[in-house]
Amino acid sequence: MQAVDIHALKAGEVNLGTSIMAVQFKDGVVVGADSRTTTGSYIANRVTDKLTHVHDRIYCCRSGSAADTQAVADSVHYAMQMYAQQHGAPPPVHTAASIFQKVCYENKDALSAGIIIGGWDKEVGPSVYNIPLGGGLFRQPWAIGGSGSTYVYGYCDATFQEGWGKEETVNFVKNTLSLAMSRDGSSGGVIRMCVITEDGVERLFVPGNELPRFWEGKEVLGVDPLKPRSAPGPVPMAVEV
């Protein structure tokens, strides 16, 4: 069988370049994403919402092809509505993750979708599931994905700790995404986060000009790159007599 490059998007397809992540904490899960959607080098949508509602306490973060992930998420959303209607109870996060896995694995040749699921249910509490390109299902305490994630594995490994509360987790997600967005060309815009707990879902928004800032080169350049330099006044021209 010819090797299929499942990582390449088709020409003209809209790309969710992306930095996405989900982190489990004591009472719930924080899911977060950047907001950039690109077609080649043009940013088709600079305020995308990549955190998609799948059920009341289950959200998924989408990366890869916009069309593929929207279609898959819509399909799972429908399946979760049917589950809730037929069972009379909200679906477990594992069920949603399994349906996602089924679709992503069985259609792995045709899809370009990297999905992270975060949610809360009554039996297990908070949980995070990662479904990368091949369609494998991995439960993890925290998961990062998308093109921007490669730049922040080190930061996440060094920073994450078990037993955090909501505020520390939100800060962790915010900082991680900000670092990824500053280094990855396909990620940017604003940070969107959802805090999913037993009591509900809280949507958080961090505009582009309020992102946490890190090293910006002042030490090397000698100037603060964000401070406006005063315009040089008129200098008399050297004239040869």
Add this chain to the structure above:
Amino acid sequence: MAAASVYSSPGFDFSNTIRNSFLNDRGLSAPKATSTGTTIVGCLFKDGIVLGADTRATSGAIVADKNCEKIHYVTESIRCCGAGTAADTEFTTALISSNMELHALSTGRKPRVVTAMTMLKQMLFKYQGHIGAALVLGGVDATGPHLFTIHPHGSTDKLPYVTMGSGSLAAMAVFESGWRPDMEREEALQLVTAAISAGIFNDLGSGSNVDACVITASHTEMLRNFVKPNERVQKEKSYGFKRGTTAWKSEEIRSLVVSEEVTRVSDAMDTS
């Protein structure tokens, strides 16, 4: 059960590809599908949605239609601008328009923009991008005004202002500097005209006139050729030839009108 030969199998029929590649090898390339090159935009204002489009249709580098209509009817208060392959946008919007009317009759409710969006995205995704339709869908329904952009592969975005087509970058530059929330109708129309004009004058795939459509909760107003910045100047002289310029040797005049008498037999259709 024997397969009925009367019905063709579903999906695209690729049998002509063998013939086409044969012709290609011998130097005869296929004619380019008419593309709408295009600048199409949509923007949200205080009372609803304003959609805009240019009117040039191209076939390769030639302008096939100088005044085509790119704002298609979906329902009474929902319209769709189409960029990409002209035939694809035309037929896709017509199909969804038809299905929307049936859906409205079936549900007994006024049609919603999200319904049209879902029908369009599911169809385009099914065809995996082979239907080259990039659409700007806008309208007002019972839940308020909505504006969507739909890409050929089936991804959608919901935004307050959108542009699509080859002139989309020029138009988006105008929107990014000029759009504000809760604009008045006149401001919104002015902004849309400026955006389409940016596409018309800076993009080779877009040209001719500006079409606009204002959709509010109460009514929809289609402003065909709202602005015509490219009207042809009057020719300096008449280039017709006087009778007698070409000499003729002989002349024969025949009447082609045959006199006919119609006799009514009966009104009833012959069902024998």
